Amino acid sequence: MIEFKNVHKAFGPKQVLRGFSLQVNEGETMVIIGYSGTGKSVAIKHIVGLLEPDEGEVWVDGLRVDQLSRKDLYALRGRIGYVFQFAALFDSMTIGENVAMGLRKQGELSESEITARVDEALSLVDLPDVKSRMPAELSGGMRKRVGIARAIALRPKYILYDEPTTGLDPVTSATIDALMVRMREQLGVTGIVITHDMRSAYTVGTRIAMLYEGQLRAVGTVDEIQHSTDPLVRQFIEGRATLEGTSALIGVAATAS
Numbered sequence: 001m002i003e004f005k006n007v008h009k010a011f012g013p014k015q016v017l018r019g020f021s022l023q024v025n026e027g028e029t030m031v032i033i034g035y036s037g038t039g040k041s042v043a044i045k046h047i048v049g050l051l052e053p054d055e056g057e058v059w060v061d062g063l064r065v066d067q068l069s070r071k072d073l074y075a076l077r078g079r080i081g082y083v084f085q086f087a088a089l090f091d092s093m094t095i096g097e098n099v100a101m102g103l104r105k106q107g108e109l110s111e112s113e114i115t116a117r118v119d120e121a122l123s124l125v126d127l128p129d130v131k132s133r134m135p136a137e138l139s140g141g142m143r144k145r146v147g148i149a150r151a152i153a154l155r156p157k158y159i160l161y162d163e164p165t166t167g168l169d170p171v172t173s174a175t176i177d178a179l180m181v182r183m184r185e186q187l188g189v190t191g192i193v194i195t196h197d198m199r200s201a202y203t204v205g206t207r208i209a210m211l212y213e214g215q216l217r218a219v220g221t222v223d224e225i226q227h228s229t230d231p232l233v234r235q236f237i238e239g240r241a242t243l244e245g246t247s248a249l250i251g252v253a254a255t256a257s
């Protein structure tokens with residue numbers, strides 16, 4: 001289980017998280033939605049200790065992340081796959097080497113075991129034949145899938161996906177969505193997905209949380225969020241424009257006119 005408890009985080013004078021609390025249970029895929037710059041990426045970076053809270057706590061499997069020794073933090077990171085927004089593959093390495101990198105770093109498997117894991121991970125993302133290719137030879141969508149393969153090669157308990165479908169065409173996005181569902185259903189991976197794409201949120205989420213002004217605004221099943229009566233949630237999920245400083249209700253009027 002992953003739990004944020006009243007997390008505050010500022011960068012200089014800029015207060016980003018202002019008492020964010022959220023519980024992510026085992027086996028679920030929690031989608032986090034919210035306006036740009038509201039702190040979604042900042043929140044999930046706390047899970048792997050890339051950021052530390054100014055106040056509040058982040059717990060993973062009963063461990064308080066900011067109080068772990070370096071060694072325990074590395075062990076925790078081994079259980080958490082992180083798929084970054086820009087599937088940052090190393091351009092000078094083959095796809096196979098990219099996927100193997102985390103396993104080599106862990107130093108626990110023999111070369112033949114690593115090869116087997118890389119093959120397995122690439123088949124799981126339906127890219128069995130790209131091992132010896134270079135990243136530049138692949139499309140953006142394929143590179144995202146390689147990023148997911150690299151995460152699952154470590155057989156993580158959790159995967160954090162930061163905007164996995166941003167910049168992809170609808171068909172490729174649907175492939176990535178299907179893959180995230182597969183990770184949960186077939187491998188039992190617990191996921192957290194940050195996305196702006198509501199179609200993707202409804203497809204992959206077992207629950208959806210909305211972050212607003214550094215706090216949890218709403219959390220619920222897909223159905224609950226789709227039927228939310230909170231005007232801010234409605235405005236966001238319906239993608240309605242509003243002018244800064246105007247209320248959500250003015251947004252409704254503007255759309256209707």
Ligand SMILES: Nc1ncnc2c1ncn2[C@@H]1O[C@H](COP(=O)(O)OP(=O)(O)OP(=O)(O)O)[C@@H](O)[C@H]1O
Pocket residue numbers: 011016034035036037038039040041042043
């Ligand atoms: N290391 C950092 N130093 C200073 N400011 C930061 C740092 N990381 C994030 N921020 C700021 O915190 C705010 C929240 O950023 P974050 O990336 O979490 O937003 P987000 O909700 O994920 O947005 P988006 O949907 O656009 O990715 C932004 O204003 C960002 O500039």
